[in-house]
Amino acid sequence: MYKRLILPLLFRFDAESIHHTITSLLRFALAIPGVSFLCRKLYVVDDPRLARTVFGLTFPNPIGMAAGFDKNAELVSELSDLGFGFVEIGTVTPRPQPGNPQPRLFRLKADQGLINRMGFNNKGAGPASGRLREFAKNRGERRVIVGGNIGKNKDTPNDEALNDYLLSFRDLFDVVDYFVVNVSSPNTPGLRDLQERAPLTRLLAALQDENRKKSAPKPILLKIAPDLTDGQLDDIIAIVNDTKIAGVIATNTTISREGLATDPAIVTQMGAGGVSGQPLKERATAVIRYLHQQSGGAFPIIGVGGIATPADALEKLRAGASLIQVYTSFIYEGPGLAKQINKALLAENWVSAPAVPS
Numbered sequence: 001m002y003k004r005l006i007l008p009l010l011f012r013f014d015a016e017s018i019h020h021t022i023t024s025l026l027r028f029a030l031a032i033p034g035v036s037f038l039c040r041k042l043y044v045v046d047d048p049r050l051a052r053t054v055f056g057l058t059f060p061n062p063i064g065m066a067a068g069f070d071k072n073a074e075l076v077s078e079l080s081d082l083g084f085g086f087v088e089i090g091t092v093t094p095r096p097q098p099g100n101p102q103p104r105l106f107r108l109k110a111d112q113g114l115i116n117r118m119g120f121n122n123k124g125a126g127p128a129s130g131r132l133r134e135f136a137k138n139r140g141e142r143r144v145i146v147g148g149n150i151g152k153n154k155d156t157p158n159d160e161a162l163n164d165y166l167l168s169f170r171d172l173f174d175v176v177d178y179f180v181v182n183v184s185s186p187n188t189p190g191l192r193d194l195q196e197r198a199p200l201t202r203l204l205a206a207l208q209d210e211n212r213k214k215s216a217p218k219p220i221l222l223k224i225a226p227d228l229t230d231g232q233l234d235d236i237i238a239i240v241n242d243t244k245i246a247g248v249i250a251t252n253t254t255i256s257r258e259g260l261a262t263d264p265a266i267v268t269q270m271g272a273g274g275v276s277g278q279p280l281k282e283r284a285t286a287v288i289r290y291l292h293q294q295s296g297g298a299f300p301i302i303g304v305g306g307i308a309t310p311a312d313a314l315e316k317l318r319a320g321a322s323l324i325q326v327y328t329s330f331i332y333e334g335p336g337l338a339k340q341i342n343k344a345l346l347a348e349n350w351v352s353a354p355a356v357p358s
Contacts, residue, residue, distance in 0.1 A: 002334030015105040015114070023070075026078050036081050043083040043335060045342035050085070054300045054322045055219040055246040057177055060143040061085035062345070063313070063338045066304050066325035067149035067180065067223075071121065073128040076135050080144035083338035088325065089128060090149030091182045094167035096124040097153055100187060106270040110261040112308060112332050113277030115270050116253065117187045120151050125171035132175035148176035149223070154188050161194060162206050169207060178218055181207065184225040184252040186274045192225060197235045204243040219246035226251035226283045226305065230290065237295045247300035249325070250287045254280055277328035281306025285319050292320025308333055310344030317350060 010018050030036045050061040064086040065079050073089040080087065099121025106115045122128070132146065150172070152164035169179060181204065183194035194200055204222065211217040222245060224236055240248060253274025257267055260279055284305025291301055303321030307313050308329035316324050330337055 002336070003332075006334070007332070011107065011109070014103065015107050016102065019105070023075060023078075027074065030078050030081055036077075039081040043081065043339045045083060045339055045346070047342075047346060049346060050342055052085075052323065055178065055221075057145055057219065059085045059145050059323060061338075061342050062317075062323045063341050064088060064145075064147075064302070064323060064325040065330070066327040067091055067147075067182070068116075068118070069327050069330070072123045073131040073135070073146075076132070076144060076146055077139070077142065080142045082335050083342065084144065085338075086145035086147060086177075086323070088147035088149050088180060089132070089176075090122065090180075091120050091151040091185065092122050092125045092128050092148065092168055092172070093120050093151055093153045094125055094164050094171070095153050096127075097121065104273070106273070108260065108262045108267070108275070108277065108279070111277065111279050112329070113260075113275055113279045114328050114331075115267075115273040115275055117271070117273030119154060119187045120185065125150070125168040129171045129175050132172070136175065145177045146175070147178045147180055147221075148172040149180040149182050151182040151185065151188065152191065158190055158193055158199070162203055165203060165207060166210060169210060173214065173218065176218070178246065179207075179220045180223050180249055181220065182223050182252070184223050186225070186253060186255045186272075195225065195228070195232070197239060201239050201242060204239065204245055208243055208245065221245065221247045221249055221302065223249040223252055224287070226254045226280060226287055227256060228287070233287065233290055234294065237291060237298075240295075240299050245299075247302065247322075248291060249302040249304060250291060250321075251280070251284045251305050254283060256283075276305070277332070278306045278308060281308075281312060285315055288316060288321050289319040307341075308337075310341050310348075313341045313344070314348060314350065 052059045052062045065084050067088040067090045070089050076087045100117050100119035104117045150168040152161040156164050253276045288301050288303045300322040302323045303316035304325035307326050313324050
């Protein structure tokens with residue numbers, strides 16, 4: 001029903017405005033007494049065989065919502081009620097920022113994808129921390145894991161970027177379970193320059209130094225672009241080993257427009273931005289497989305990019321991912337996606353897979 005009736009209706013409206021409308025309606029509906037309980041009965045697959053311990057955290061199931069959907073930590077409870085085992089909020093920056101001018105989010109219907117150039121639009125790390133504190137007070141039986149995806153403000157020069165990451169790290173430390181360092185978005189000018197080996201090593205090493213000062217350090221992961229060469233991926237493996245961070249998220253959106261079914265003229269008219277969804281599927285899987293094989297499975301990988309079906313999810317897991325995330329496919333496939341994948345994992349007995357590094 002979702003794909004036949006609801007999705008065509010949603011697609012009659014601007015992509016960004018309808019996102020805000022739907023998320024507001026979701027928060028309103030699930031605040032009605034009894035609706036959250038019914039939603040969990042409908043969408044949550046509560047089976048201990050799905051639990052997965054990765055980098056020291058036990059996830060109730062391996063399906064997460066990727067960063068970008070809940071930029072301001074406003075939907076953690078609601079996404080948990082829809083069956084997600086973990087929710088990654090952000091990307092958040094130390095100071096609020098509006099992001100890039102609108103329009104900045106476009107649908108590639110023929111490709112089941114999106115182009116976005118949002119530009120880290122968010123209300124800031126401090127307010128996100130406050131909302132997560134409120135969630136923690138009212139989380140009830142929800143076992144959802146929360147990740148904090150952090151980035152730098154657009155007007156912060158790269159040589160001062162570390163301070164931005166440290167500020168957000170400190171603001172969120174007490175309210176998230178793990179951190180993700182985002183240096184791979186194509187929508188903040190110059191950000192991807194921080195993926196180069198020297199600046200990235202300095203950034204991650206400094207965050208790890210800050211982390212080790214805490215009585216209970218949190219896992220820190222790195223989110224990488226799908227557009228890196230094999231040589232750059234080799235550098236990523238070396239950086240993970242050198243800095244001892246917990247793992248990698250592969251991948252962010254791509255700047256490539258290769259192989260799109262959408263009319264090239266329409267794509268050109270949409271302009272710059274990162275492509276997500278099905279066009280990213282094969283490249284994201286290839287990056288996961290390369291990192292896993294070349295590192296000898298030395299660190300966990302969270303796989304994201306083009307996961308729209310249980311088969312897509314299993315492909316990522318078999319390539320070497322320990323956990324997976326969705327975003328674009330949640331829009332195209334609907335609220336039952338996490339349940340559908342979790343049911344398939346049980347049917348495929350994926351739960352018997354060997355343990356991953358922690």
